[in-house]
Amino acid sequence: MEIRRQDIHNSDIPLVCRACEARHGGVCGALTSEQLSELNKHSFRNRLETGAEVIGQGETVVNYSNIMRGVVKLTKVMADGRQQIVGLQFAPDFLGRPFLEESAITAEAATESEVCNFPRHVLDRLVKRTPELEHKLHQQALKELDEARDWMLTLGRKTAQEKVASFLYLIATHIDPESVDRSAFELPLSRADIADFLGLTIETVSRQFTKLRKENVIRIENNRHVTVPDMDRLMRYAGND
């Protein structure tokens, strides 16, 4: 089902939206120029330091957001502090759980990021009047569901080595959607975050990195910069044949 690109004059579009990448890839692409103007009146952008919280588990949702730049992690915590990252969102993803007052997860910036926020009630009103917008949000939810289920297989059935390789493969294919060369990238997560994403400890993550490095599956510089000489080989290590 192809979506017809709306023929809108750039001059009708709010200034800040014109150069926005999320406008075409993200949910704003479903809006007419008037709707965009309306939404823009209530929206504001902000920069997030690494670790800055967008919304906390159990808190009342005030805003939805579009990620303009950076990586946002979605986490769940248990009462005793055990933590699991249940999703990673990359620009230009929509951030938020429509139709619920209270957030079941914490969202926080994994890297220095920039987001564009809209009040929940404004977007909710817009969704009711704009089937195309609901369709976009529906597609986003389905994409996240597919990703969550893929990751459930990783969490439930893969070995530590396969998990770490799966993580590297995920980052390689998601960090920079435009880039042709996916063989070199910066890890957006610390070892502790990676452990929380994979259901492992930081020690095990570190050991598996060392092992993959010694087997020449990856090269690592400065802890964060990774090079993958053979992506298919990494994929095999990840158990995705």
Added chain:
Amino acid sequence: MEIRRQDIHNSDIPLVCRACEARHGGVCGALTSEQLSELNKHSFRNRLETGAEVIGQGETVVNYSNIMRGVVKLTKVMADGRQQIVGLQFAPDFLGRPFLEESAITAEAATESEVCNFPRHVLDRLVKRTPELEHKLHQQALKELDEARDWMLTLGRKTAQEKVASFLYLIATHIDPESVDRSAFELPLSRADIADFLGLTIETVSRQFTKLRKENVIRIENNRHVTVPDMDRLMRYAGND
């Protein structure tokens, strides 16, 4: 956001739909009587034996379904046969992944079940014309996403005992939505399926059942019938404080 119940005369509704529970709880509730009649022309019901496959991983999706009765498990398999259940669907859930040709998962009956099937292209056409229907499907996708993320925490961070307790709690609260007394129920899954749902082996699942039984958290008869004397206690064993 409350959805106005459509004021439809029963006489306009297809005979088979009149007594259908999924009509109000499920996606059909979003349809007018004409739309329901239209959809009904192309739909058919069938009974599924335990283990019967609704759709296989990698196959082309021909039908969507509503679960009328029973429990359907959604699984993913790796090339070497390792398997993970990534979702359990209970009546009257909608079954299917809108907008994708190829299924990323296998869906099969965990118990003897009954489903109502509609051809994909018929429902897809209806979705485009019926925002209310897309809204229902969107809500269903979001519900499944919430459940998937809850389960990711279970898979990634809980101990074997907490996992088994979490499974029992999940079944207790989902198997019979109408029932007030949730303290006695039949397990819809074999030990092997439970292991695949929890990312464990059958031996570990069995041992944890024995342990929970010895600690009087549950009682078990005939392997499948479970009684929970204290649901809050089970919840604590599941790590959900």
Added chain:
DNA sequence: GCTTTCACTTGATCAAAATCAAATGGTGAC
């Protein structure tokens, strides 16, 4: 009635990852 089969349980041993502990290496403050 007896055997076969299948699901489940129980026991013994093993291995993978967690835990506990210490070392390394880089960065920023002074």
Added chain:
DNA sequence: GTCACCATTTGATTTTGATCAAGTGAAAGC
């Protein structure tokens, strides 16, 4: 330059759950 701090790595040991193997019990077939 030195110190303090933090993230990461590496090493030793322990624990949890997997694996291998044998048993039990109930239902189905002959």
